[in-house]
Amino acid sequence: MSKNNSSRSNIRRSSKKKKQRIILAILIPFFIIVLVGMAYFAKLLATTENAIEASYHEVKRTTPIADVDPITEPVSFLILGVDNDQDDSRSLGSTRADSIIYATVNPITSKMNMVSIPRDTYVPIMQDNQIIKYDRINSAYALGEESTMIETVESWLDVPIHYYATFNFDAFLEIIDALGGIEMDVPITFSEQDSSGKLGTIHLEEGLQTLNGEEALALARTRKIDNDVERGHRQQLVIQAIMKKALSVGSIPQYTDIVETVGANMRTNMRIGDMTALAKTGLNSKFEMKSHVFEWSSFTERGMDLVKIDPTSFANIQLALQNSLDPSLSDDSAYTDDDNPEETTSSDSSDQDTKSPDLEAAD
Secondary structure, eight states: OHHHHHHHHHHHHHHHHHHHHHHHTOOHHHHHSSSOOOOOOGGGHHHHHHHHHHHBOOOOOSSOOOOOOTTTSOEEEEEEEEEOOSOSOSOOTTOEEEEEEEEEEETTTTEEEEEEOOTTBEEEEEETTEEEEEEETTHHHHHHHHHHHHHHHHHHHTOOOOEEEEEEHHHHHHHHHHTTOEEEEEOSOEEEOOTTOOTTOEEEOSEEEEEOHHHHHHHHHOOSSSOHHHHHHHHHHHHHHHHHHHTSGGGGGGHHHHHHHHHHHEEESOOHHHHHHHHHHHHHOOOEEEEEOOOEEEEEETTEEEEEEOHHHHHHHHHHHHHHTOTTSOSGGGSOTTOOTTOOOEEOOTTOOOOOSOOGGGO
């Protein structure tokens, strides 16, 4: 009898210990390409802690933001993809923001909301609570790195940003290759240069297929097959494909390589405690991801080709994001009838007369 009790006790301890190991090792892939990560093992803990320590970078905030508990409260993220054209160093100050994604995670509704912001969107650039200029939104990074980018996006969307992650495209390539590729439905046959700039080295046929890192990067970044807004939507689809693959049991043996890649190619203001808390949320529920896409039009200002977000589309998506961060609202109230995230409407009207910086969606 005592042996049986001892056996059951050992099983319970083993089960409890196993769950703790999974919780401690989550979320690095989540920030690799955004909001991914669940189910690491304890043997990765030391590597994970080192990677997080190497990646940690606090940002200066003119206006402090309230702390949140990711287990019980909605949280938001700004994910920035930067392009190190000059070298492979971790000095990100001179790089440009090639991809800008705002995302929310609501543990109450078990939903993620995500929107790509076109890098040519014309907005007021904010610094120290002041508008310093009107320009493309991606110029904010060159003017003040994450601090200026966060303040600009917060002001434009009127939403808080609790956490950020900045990664370069070396991470993108290495993560996908470490996962053994991702499955994507390529919308059209096209050829593109690789990450080193060699022309015509990537050729993709239309249809569902497994892409390696170089191929996935080409699909995410090419401007040959549609436009900048659709490009942002493709990047969201790539993120979802990475999430699906990273969360599969077969990918677990590759997590050591992934963690090491993150430490060398990412900056974030998340600590190990923040990631662990968010990991617990991920273990307790299966999140549904909702991707939003802005409707837009193009125009020329001071010789620059710029993007203006449609005011109605902006208001709908802004409301959806704000509601997704409100713990008092139900699932359905986070979305509006006019918000069609899977559909994109663009109007390439380059002769549009929009010369005032006081744009409707950029106030």
